[in-house]
Amino acid sequence: MLTLAATPLQLRQLATLRLSAASALVCQGHSFWVLADDALVLQRYSLSGDWQAELTLLPGELPSDAKLRKRRKPDFEALMSLPADSLLALGSGSTEHRCRGCLVEAGNVRVIDLNPLYRALAEHFQDLNIEGGVVYHQQVLLAQRGNGRGRENALVLLDLPQVLRDLEGGQLSAATLQRIVPLQLPELDGVQLSLTDLSVAPWGALYFTASAEATDSSYLDGACVGSVLGRLDAQLNIVALSRLAPVVKIEGLTFQADGRPLLVADADDPAIAAPLFTLDELSEPVRSD
Template sequence: MLNLADNVLALRQLASLRLSAASALVCQGQSLWLLADDALVLQRYSLSGDWQAEQILLPGTLPVDAKQRKPLKPDFEALLSLPDDRLLALGSGSTERRCRGCLVEADSVRVIDLSPLYQALAGHFQELNIEGGVVCRGQLLLAQRGNGRGRENAVVLLDLSRVLRDLENGQLSAALLQIVPLQLPELDGVPLSLTDLSVAPSGALYFSATAEATESSYLDGACVGSVLGCLDEHLAIVELTLLRPAVKIEGLAFQADGRPLLVADADDPAVASPLFTLDGLSEPARSN
């Protein structure tokens, strides 16, 4: 396993966002789309973090009190851009209520039933917790976060053509191709677990992971830091970069010029999520 002490980069904050529990982001041209795991909306920002607009994903309101809000939130943890530029938001699947997704096209939103897929995946993991997703090399990849029992980090490969057909019917079925376990190291004695996936302009596949002191996919814990990693075409880790300061990185995206954007969640509704970038990231060349 790669030595984290050999590769460290400093996060540079660009802005403070209007959501406190940022969980996923996607860059499309000059727009940055942002999700929070405890909100019912999708927000749009400029690439520098200036707020632009908000779109309701699910109707209703959530309690202000954090303890009351937690069991009722949809827990949107993954956001990805489909080949036709529609956006797909995914719940984590960590509870029955969190098995909904939203397909966003222009000003329309369609609720997607994730239960068929998530029920199939639940047979492979002790605690299902989908935290990221991306379209890559003609497949749809999902990040299974191993912060629960068993510490099962994995990349789930889905048949993209099957996924696109399913979405027209308002659901995701068991379009499973493969599950690739991912062995991550510990950070200060705390296991790292996946939080997002993103593809750089070169085609390189990156992931973010955070070390959170919890043994539950439902309960939060103290965060001791995060890393940025790169996977090869076999989904083996080829690069691992320690990020400083120690924050809980939950979302990762790349701009067209190759610069990464990252968001963090402080697990505190009174703290606005920061938007970061990284200077000096040495991106691997596209794999042949």
């Protein structure tokens, strides 16, 4: 198994966002969109972290009580950019209430039924927990986070043309599923790493983030001992892995057009606003231009 690079990559905070529990983000032009796993909205910011707008994904309000909010939230954990600049937000699938997605096209939102696909995936994983997604060549790659029973980190490969056809009908079906690729991640300070997001850099390389959270549940949070940034080759093998400093639970990763990454963290505390970070250099062994 690949070992961590000797020198951590240093995160530099750019801004503090207007939401907590940030879970995914995607750059579009001179802005980025960010999701929170305990909210019903998408927020748009400038690349420097200035708030610009908010888009409602689902109607209604979530309870302020932490336990009730956790039980009822849609748990949007993955956000990806699709052709024609549409956006797709996905629930984690970790409970029956978390199997909805939202397709955003030209500011309009359509709710997507993820149950047909997620039921098929539940046959492969002890605890389904989709935490990231990205379009990579003619496929959609989903990140299955192995922080539940079995520690099953994996990449779920979907057929992009079938995904686009399914979305026209308001769902994602089992027909999109091509294959599942298990991903073996090491421990960080004695705690197993688990996937949190995927992103493709402008030079075509596929990157992922993972965090080490002391829990054996896809539902309950635990203490985070750190996060890493990794790179995968075209065969989806891990070829580079670097620790990130300081210690935060990185849940979202995207790249600007100039190659600079943006990352968001979740403190698992609704009173703490999510920080936005960048990495001033992606030096070897992580970056491969």
